Amino acid sequence: MIRERIQAAQVEAMKARDAQKTATIRLMMAAIKNRDIEARTGKSPADDDTLVVEVLQKMVKQRRESIEMFTQGGRQELADNEAAEVVVIETFLPQQLNEAETLALIEGIKAEVGAASVKDMGKVMALLKERHASALDMSKASGLVKAALS
Numbered sequence: 001m002i003r004e005r006i007q008a009a010q011v012e013a014m015k016a017r018d019a020q021k022t023a024t025i026r027l028m029m030a031a032i033k034n035r036d037i038e039a040r041t042g043k044s045p046a047d048d049d050t051l052v053v054e055v056l057q058k059m060v061k062q063r064r065e066s067i068e069m070f071t072q073g074g075r076q077e078l079a080d081n082e083a084a085e086v087v088v089i090e091t092f093l094p095q096q097l098n099e100a101e102t103l104a105l106i107e108g109i110k111a112e113v114g115a116a117s118v119k120d121m122g123k124v125m126a127l128l129k130e131r132h133a134s135a136l137d138m139s140k141a142s143g144l145v146k147a148a149l150s
Helices: 002-015 019-041 048-072 076-090 099-113 118-135 138-149
Strands: none
Touching: 002 019, 002 048, 019 048, 019 076, 048 076, 048 118, 099 118, 099 138, 118 138
16 A cells, blocks of 8 residues: 555655655655545545545645746745655656557547547546546646547
8 A cells, every 4th residue: 555655665764864755755644644534524535545646646736836836936946845855755656657558548438438529528537537547647638638539
């Protein structure tokens, strides 16, 4: 399980006295714990790894947005710090599919649901997210689906 890998990595980072990695892993664990608390009151994913992957993907997305803003604002040291956090977080995420693999999945789903136009984008995206959310960047996949249906 990803959660156990994160806890083991925290122990390793603390033993190695890697302050940056330890701090990032602590942020990850706090975000996961917050999501666990939210899940008690709402609908939670059936699989624990799914929950953890969702949290980590959200963290990566937030950091990438921050990197862009810091770079535009001339704060390269803060952008570098965020980039270092992204590297640590991504080590716990499943391998992402490349563009060719994503296009193949989209074509398969498109044929399965009989999608012919952009009006069917919701059906394709729903199946794509349901089946492959942990291995895809859904914002990039959305653009590829739209292009495939145009």
